[in-house]
Amino acid sequence: MEKTIKNPFKKNPNKIHESMFDRILLVLNVVLLLLFCVVVLFPLLSFFSLGFSNSAFNSQVVLYPRGWTLWAYRYILMGEEATYFWRSFLNSVIITAVITIVSNLVEAMAAYPLSKADCPFRGGIMMYFIITMLFSAGVIPSYLLMYQLGLLNNIWSVILISISNVSNLLFFKTFFEGIPSDIEEAARLDGANELQMFFLIVVPMALPVIGSCCFFSIVGSWNSYGSAMLYINASATTQHPLAYYIYLLLSRLETVKNDPDVVAGIRNLQSAAMLLSIIPILCIYPYVIKYIKNGLTLGSVKG
Amino acid sequence: MQDHTYRSTDIAADAAEPVQTAPAAATAVKRPEDYGYWQTQFKRVKKYRRVLWFIIPAALFTLIFSYIPMLGVLFSFKGGDFNLLRGGVLENLFTGEWTFQNYLDIFVDISFLKGVLNTFIINIFKLLICFPLSIIVAVQLSELKSQTLSKIILIIICIPNFLSWAIVIGTWSGLLDSQGGVLNELLVMLNFIEPNYFTMSKDHLFKFFVILLAAWKGTGWGSIMFYAAIMAIDKSFYESATLEGANRLQKTWYLTIPAIMPTIALMLVLNISGFMAAGFEQIYTMMQVSEELEETQITLDTYIYTISIVNRTNIPFATALGVFNGLISLLLMLVGNAITTKTLHRSLW
Numbered sequence: 001m002e003k004t005i006k007n008p009f010k011k012n013p014n015k016i017h018e019s020m021f022d023r024i025l026l027v028l029n030v031v032l033l034l035l036f037c038v039v040v041l042f043p044l045l046s047f048f049s050l051g052f053s054n055s056a057f058n059s060q061v062v063l064y065p066r067g068w069t070l071w072a073y074r075y076i077l078m079g080e081e082a083t084y085f086w087r088s089f090l091n092s093v094i095i096t097a098v099i100t101i102v103s104n105l106v107e108a109m110a111a112y113p114l115s116k117a118d119c120p121f122r123g124g125i126m127m128y129f130i131i132t133m134l135f136s137a138g139v140i141p142s143y144l145l146m147y148q149l150g151l152l153n154n155i156w157s158v159i160l161i162s163i164s165n166v167s168n169l170l171f172f173k174t175f176f177e178g179i180p181s182d183i184e185e186a187a188r189l190d191g192a193n194e195l196q197m198f199f200l201i202v203v204p205m206a207l208p209v210i211g212s213c214c215f216f217s218i219v220g221s222w223n224s225y226g227s228a229m230l231y232i233n234a235s236a237t238t239q240h241p242l243a244y245y246i247y248l249l250l251s252r253l254e255t256v257k258n259d260p261d262v263v264a265g266i267r268n269l270q271s272a273a274m275l276l277s278i279i280p281i282l283c284i285y286p287y288v289i290k291y292i293k294n295g296l297t298l299g300s301v302k303g
Numbered sequence: 304m305q306d307h308t309y310r311s312t313d314i315a316a317d318a319a320e321p322v323q324t325a326p327a328a329a330t331a332v333k334r335p336e337d338y339g340y341w342q343t344q345f346k347r348v349k350k351y352r353r354v355l356w357f358i359i360p361a362a363l364f365t366l367i368f369s370y371i372p373m374l375g376v377l378f379s380f381k382g383g384d385f386n387l388l389r390g391g392v393l394e395n396l397f398t399g400e401w402t403f404q405n406y407l408d409i410f411v412d413i414s415f416l417k418g419v420l421n422t423f424i425i426n427i428f429k430l431l432i433c434f435p436l437s438i439i440v441a442v443q444l445s446e447l448k449s450q451t452l453s454k455i456i457l458i459i460i461c462i463p464n465f466l467s468w469a470i471v472i473g474t475w476s477g478l479l480d481s482q483g484g485v486l487n488e489l490l491v492m493l494n495f496i497e498p499n500y501f502t503m504s505k506d507h508l509f510k511f512f513v514i515l516l517a518a519w520k521g522t523g524w525g526s527i528m529f530y531a532a533i534m535a536i537d538k539s540f541y542e543s544a545t546l547e548g549a550n551r552l553q554k555t556w557y558l559t560i561p562a563i564m565p566t567i568a569l570m571l572v573l574n575i576s577g578f579m580a581a582g583f584e585q586i587y588t589m590m591q592v593s594e595e596l597e598e599t600q601i602t603l604d605t606y607i608y609t610i611s612i613v614n615r616t617n618i619p620f621a622t623a624l625g626v627f628n629g630l631i632s633l634l635l636m637l638v639g640n641a642i643t644t645k646t647l648h649r650s651l652w
Binding site: 019021022025026029030032033034036037039040041043044046047050058059061062106107109110112113114116118119120121125128129130132133134135136137138139140141142143144145160161163164166167169170193194198219222223224225226229230243246247250251267270271274277278281285288289292 | 457
């Protein structure tokens with residue numbers, strides 16, 4: 001019997017040829033997407049080039065710095081702004097670290113017993129948490145609470161208000177429900193108590209979910225300044241998160257300085273401060289890349 | 304499904320509870336169904352007594368920072384010269400008179416009505432422009448032949464989502480600055496605009512820039528969800544469509560879009576549930592940058608912020624506004640949830 005062996009390097013002869021229309025569409029598609037990439041990258045490149053440019057050349061900076069200088073960076077990191085900038089940076093690090101660790105730990109712990117189908121008063125407890133997600137009384141009641149607690153103009157007000165995160169709780173709960181009970185049985189037979197069970201068995205299994213929740217906490221708390229605008233006065237400069245510092249730099253409340261260099265180079269200063277403030281985000285951007293590469297499994301769950 | 308897990312874990316974990324096999328034994332030993340509600344709960348509390356305290360920290364944080372502020376609703380029923388920031392809050396609560404006037408005032412407040420109108424206009428345009436844009440980008444990405452290329456593009460277009468609003472607005476206002484902004488210079492050079500025309504501080508362009516910046520920041524990240532949904536579609540559908548002679552546009556329209564319809568519907572409902580908020584950080588920062596627009600471009604969030612935190616004029620009225628806002632949002636959420644549970648069999652939470 002005659003047997004033909006397919007050459008794996010030869011193109012599939014059975015493949016249907018694409019029509020002209022489809023090819024044009026494909027090219028158009030690629031062109032549009034690349035255009036979108038340019039629209040995203042051009043403003044960023046152009047703006048961040050300003051930080052390295054001499055303010056006299058500001059209108060000529062298109063894609064790369066003109067009149068190379070590190071004046072703006074020196075001004076922010078070592079000059080007059082240095083104490084304010086570093087203080088804000090430190091505040092942001094504290095806020096982000098505390099929110100990320102405490103919030104996710106607390107919510108994951110609460111999600112663990114609630115993930116059991118026969119947890120007592122499960123529906124009631126879930127309702128207790130979900131109500132806070134659905135209804136909030138607005139900004140003033142929480143402002144007054146912070147006022148009563150004496151936490152106004154203090155970074156702890158920003159931290160404490162963000163600890164409770166019900167959507168993460170729901171997220172953890174859904175994941176924990178999927179952990180097979182046999183594993184917990186086995187651990188229990190080996191003599192694990194509840195704390196060991198949670199921290200040595202459940203948390204390591206849930207690491208991908210906890211990791212992505214931590215990632216979103218980090219990005220969210222690093223970038224948000226809405227609650228800082230509420231609780232922290234613009235004059236309490238030692239308590240500003242970095243994003244709030246950037247906002248104040250932008251909204252020209254800070255430019256009432258008599259130095260003509262600063263007035264002329266305010267865009268350069270803004271650019272430098274903004275680039276410095278996104279360095280931590282750049283450090284965790286590889287996680288986004290990994291997340292996108294690994295097939296976006298979380299995205300489909302989170303919807 | 305839930306009932307099944309309940310049974311299996313219950314039987315597996317609680318060895319003291321005998322498994323019922325023969326109906327004859329039913330009279331001798333009580334089944335879980337035979338216990339009363341409180342008895343069942345008590346048994347469960349006993350079973351989970353070592354884990355239940357795990358809930359306490361989260362419950363405490365929720366109590367203090369979410370439930371206690373809800374008591375602040377009471378302040379909205381106070382009128383007259385009631386001042387919250389002088390003396391203790393609780394002391395003040397017992398001094399002023401009780402009134403509904405603050406809630407009635409909402410509906411005759413011109414700034415509030417303007418705020419609602421602006422919030423709705425912005426949200427409707429976001430829904431009409433930003434939302435379809437992220438679907439289109441997701442479809443485009445999925446049409447690329449090389450998955451590596453589509454992922455590289457995705458990584459690039461997601462960058463703005465990870466920048467704070469202050470940075471996004473700073474970047475664009477730097478580019479559009481009438482004194483030396485590059486984009487401004489470029490557009491002037493190409494004779495598209497007159498100098499000093501295309502800036503954020505122009506009243507009639509403000510909403511345009513709100514939408515533009517929202518699209519620039521959110522489209523990439525928004526498309527991820529749809530992209531994941533498209534990737535989950537069975538490839539054999541496309542193969543048979545190709546054999547039937549469908550072109551790319553037809554495959555997109557008759558195959559991709561119907562297949563990701565549940566995701567689209569879910570995101571749409573989520574979007575509409577947030578209709579009372581138009582992005583406080585973005586709009587307030589844009590107002591600060593452009594300096595003069597607080598009167599005409601006011602939205603609900605910025606109005607409440609301005610009258611309560613910035614001006615501190617009428618805090619009971621501002622509280623009433625916040626409560627009203629919260630109630631409308633709650634209503635939208637509940638309606639949205641009812642729609643998704645009915646049509647998609649999926650709860651929003």
